[in-house]
Amino acid sequence: MVTPTNDPDFDVIVVGAGPAGATAAHRLASGGLSVVLIERAEVPGAKNLSGGVLYASVLEELFPGFADEAPIERRITRHVTTFLTADSAVSLDYSSHTLGHPVNGVTVLRARFDPWLVGKAEEAGALLMPGIRVDSLLTQAGPDGRRQVAGVRAGDEELRAPVVVAADGVNSFLARDAGLRRTPAPHHLAVGVKAVIRLDPGRIEDRFGVRPGEGAAHAIVGDCTQGIGGGGFLYTNQGSVSLGVVLRLDALQASGRSTSDVFEHCVRHPGLEPYLRDGEIIEYGAHLVAEGGYGMLGEIAGDGLVVAGEAAGLTINNGFTVRGMDLAVGSGIAAADGVAEAIGNGDVSAAGLAGYRRRLEESFVLKDLRTYARAPKWLERDRLYGAYGELSADVLRRVFSVGTSPHRPLRALARAALSDSRVRVRDLVSDGWSGVRAL
Amino acid sequence: MKIVVAYKWARNPQDAEVREDGTVDFGRSRAAVSEYDPVAFEVARRLADATGGEVIGLSVGDTSIGTSLARKAALSRGLDRLVLVADDALADADSTRLAAVLAAAVRTIEDVDLVIAGESSTDLAEGQVPLTLAAGLGWTGLAGICDVGVADEVVTVRRDLPDRRQTLLLDGPAVLSVTADAVVPRIPGMKEILAAAKKPVQVLDHASLDVTPVGAAGEASFEVLSTSRPADGTRRRVLIDGADPDTAAAGLVAALRTIGAM
Numbered sequence: 001m002v003t004p005t006n007d008p009d010f011d012v013i014v015v016g017a018g019p020a021g022a023t024a025a026h027r028l029a030s031g032g033l034s035v036v037l038i039e040r041a042e043v044p045g046a047k048n049l050s051g052g053v054l055y056a057s058v059l060e061e062l063f064p065g066f067a068d069e070a071p072i073e074r075r076i077t078r079h080v081t082t083f084l085t086a087d088s089a090v091s092l093d094y095s096s097h098t099l100g101h102p103v104n105g106v107t108v109l110r111a112r113f114d115p116w117l118v119g120k121a122e123e124a125g126a127l128l129m130p131g132i133r134v135d136s137l138l139t140q141a142g143p144d145g146r147r148q149v150a151g152v153r154a155g156d157e158e159l160r161a162p163v164v165v166a167a168d169g170v171n172s173f174l175a176r177d178a179g180l181r182r183t184p185a186p187h188h189l190a191v192g193v194k195a196v197i198r199l200d201p202g203r204i205e206d207r208f209g210v211r212p213g214e215g216a217a218h219a220i221v222g223d224c225t226q227g228i229g230g231g232g233f234l235y236t237n238q239g240s241v242s243l244g245v246v247l248r249l250d251a252l253q254a255s256g257r258s259t260s261d262v263f264e265h266c267v268r269h270p271g272l273e274p275y276l277r278d279g280e281i282i283e284y285g286a287h288l289v290a291e292g293g294y295g296m297l298g299e300i301a302g303d304g305l306v307v308a309g310e311a312a313g314l315t316i317n318n319g320f321t322v323r324g325m326d327l328a329v330g331s332g333i334a335a336a337d338g339v340a341e342a343i344g345n346g347d348v349s350a351a352g353l354a355g356y357r358r359r360l361e362e363s364f365v366l367k368d369l370r371t372y373a374r375a376p377k378w379l380e381r382d383r384l385y386g387a388y389g390e391l392s393a394d395v396l397r398r399v400f401s402v403g404t405s406p407h408r409p410l411r412a413l414a415r416a417a418l419s420d421s422r423v424r425v426r427d428l429v430s431d432g433w434s435g436v437r438a439l
Numbered sequence: 440m441k442i443v444v445a446y447k448w449a450r451n452p453q454d455a456e457v458r459e460d461g462t463v464d465f466g467r468s469r470a471a472v473s474e475y476d477p478v479a480f481e482v483a484r485r486l487a488d489a490t491g492g493e494v495i496g497l498s499v500g501d502t503s504i505g506t507s508l509a510r511k512a513a514l515s516r517g518l519d520r521l522v523l524v525a526d527d528a529l530a531d532a533d534s535t536r537l538a539a540v541l542a543a544a545v546r547t548i549e550d551v552d553l554v555i556a557g558e559s560s561t562d563l564a565e566g567q568v569p570l571t572l573a574a575g576l577g578w579t580g581l582a583g584i585c586d587v588g589v590a591d592e593v594v595t596v597r598r599d600l601p602d603r604r605q606t607l608l609l610d611g612p613a614v615l616s617v618t619a620d621a622v623v624p625r626i627p628g629m630k631e632i633l634a635a636a637k638k639p640v641q642v643l644d645h646a647s648l649d650v651t652p653v654g655a656a657g658e659a660s661f662e663v664l665s666t667s668r669p670a671d672g673t674r675r676r677v678l679i680d681g682a683d684p685d686t687a688a689a690g691l692v693a694a695l696r697t698i699g700a701m
């Protein structure tokens with residue numbers, strides 16, 4: 001069926017009901033615009049395996065009392081960073097109950113979280129269209145003769161609106177379709193593999209040293225990725241833990257290993273096994289992550305089109321955490337306000353929609369992205385994934401092995417370990433300094 | 440012609456897990472229109488279009504059946520309007536009870552000619568609701584219907600039985616359960632979902648429905664004595680590697696020969 005007229009069906013079409021799309025739809029509908037939210041999954045979140053730790057302050061601002069109302073798994077009160085070698089683990093452990101109140105990081109499972117956020121958009125009046133995959137953008141000649149986006153096409157059907165919000169995630173071919181984004185280079189992409197492992201809530205609390213309702217987030221570097229650029233994470237949900245590795249695509253290709261091999265290695269790693277023992281894998285999947293930081297951000301507005309969330313390349317991967325959901329929410333807000341302003345002014349051209357970019361620059365989203373702008377380059381330094389873990393493990397092995405020879409001061413032990421290791425002092429200083437500047 | 444389609448918003452077994460002891464855990468599965476029901480929607484729609492009639496969806500269950508997602512999922516598949524009995528008191532209702540409430544709800548809709556349902560549900564899968572519903576209404580109940588036709592306001596149905604194929608002419612209101620392959624149901628598109636959001640939904644008050652328990656002894660006319668894991672049957676557990684089509688085909692043929700099927 002094809003629309004017989006060229007009359008718009010809605011003020012705004014939002015494609016993709018992830019955090020970016022759902023937030024944008026909520027805000028646009030709250031402002032009184034007619035909004036349709038199109039999602040290819042039959043039920044929002046059903047296809048979104050990623051999830052993990054959501055930095056919640058932006059949602060708390062949007063929905064006060066958010067953490068009490070939304071289906072979150074646990075409030076993160078413990079952050080652990082672990083360097084793994086083949087047979088040891090060195091961890092930096094920061095835990096504080098103050099991290100839970102006011103809410104900071106919470107763990108979420110997308111199959112539960114996305115429907116909640118989409119429900120907010122529906123309550124505000126947005127129409128959810130599930131089970132529809134948008135195939136392409138619909139364009140028409142604008143007043144000045146230039147092609148402008150006028151809606152979307154799915155199968156042989158068309159839906160029209162003066163503005164489309166592309167919130168269709170990392171693979172966004174809508175943004176590419178509009179020529180706003182090039183296919184990202186492999187070193188700007190990572191592949192994330194994640195499994196959800198069922199564990200009894202009591203066991204989780206014992207093993208991770210957290211109270212009921214509270215949780216831990218472990219960032220893992222080193223042997224969990226078998227030295228491939230990237231990192232691993234282990235997060236506690238209510239009755240399960242999420243274990244994953246994020247691997248830089250170019251490094252993975254160069255290593256000749258498959259993602260599933262690396263993941264297998266990680267699951268069986270002796271440094272992680274005590275946490276996972278007797279757990280049962282109930283979900284498994286892989287997904288691309290954009291990880292080029294600020295460098296990935298391209299054009300985010302065109303004539304009749306804005307791009308939000310991961311579709312716009314908004315993720316931060318600093319090696320220890322992947323952040324994208326909060327940035328998606330933040331960009332959803334900025335996009336909605338920019339679109340509402342453009343519609344109010346009667347100018348939905350790229351220039352008319354420029355308010356989106358301005359708002360994004362002013363918000364925490366691009367500020368944080370700029371703060372971490374050097375992180376991707378820093379993370380390309382290979383020593384991070386092998387030699388440093390070995391070095392720190394070696395220092396600690398010397399500290400903790402009590403033998404018959406007298407103990408030397410830590411300073412001396414560290415120096416001895418360093419001189420035995422593959423790491424040169426000059427590299428250590430250089431990596432350390434760039435790391436401080438990048439993070 | 441006025442047709443009611445009884446359907447279920449049920450847990451999808453695709454995401455359910457069979458525990459070690461054989462019981463099924465639906466905890467992680469998401470609800471959807473029970474897979475057997477879109478066929479019933481489609482049969483009803485074609486019949487109504489042929490006679491200029493109306494198709495009313497009817498569902499009974501807990502409050503989740505009344506969410507906008509659940510409403511649109513049904514209304515986008517060829518229905519004109521919806522009647523719901525959404526009450527959390529019905530969350531654990533067995534299928535006999537559900538059929539009794541369905542019957543009470545059908546009675547509130549005037550001049551119904553036909554009730555059509557799928558042959559089973561994806562969650563309880565007891566397959567008896569349509570006929571128990573017919574009993575509750577005092578109507579004819581026919582199961583295994585694979586074709587429904589209409590000419591001059593007269594409905595004929597076909598059923599394929601193991602030893603015969605029958606065509607029946609209906610006289611008076613009836614409840615039909617249609618087979619999963621009776622027709623190929625539509626997959627809703629954008630316009631259908633758009634239209635669905637605008638269609639009327641009537642929510643009936645469960646408490647004020649006149650629900651007559653089905654069966655002489657009232658609701659507790661049977662008691663579950665035991666539940667255990669189903670027998671494994673005669674599965675031979677032959678796994679054929681599909682990597683190479685030729686080898687796979689040869690393996691399949693060999694396996695079928697071994698059991699005497701070829």
Ligand SMILES: Cc1cc2nc3c(=O)[nH]c(=O)nc-3n(C[C@H](O)[C@H](O)[C@H](O)COP(=O)(O)OP(=O)(O)OC[C@H]3O[C@@H](n4cnc5c(N)ncnc54)[C@H](O)[C@@H]3O)c2cc1C
Pocket residue numbers: 015016017018019020021038039040041045047048050051052053054055132133134135167168169170192193194244287288289308309310311314315322323324325326328
């Ligand atoms: C393994 C892994 C771990 C991660 N861990 C974290 C973490 O701990 N914390 C964090 O904040 N972030 C994390 N991220 C990143 C985070 O998942 C993303 O940044 C975030 O989901 C982006 O949100 P979004 O709304 O932009 O896109 P998405 O969440 O990808 O949503 C896009 C939606 O659009 C739909 N869609 C796509 N194409 C179409 C189409 N053509 N038609 C209709 N619908 C369409 C999809 O089905 C999807 O629902 C992780 C990512 C991965 C892969």
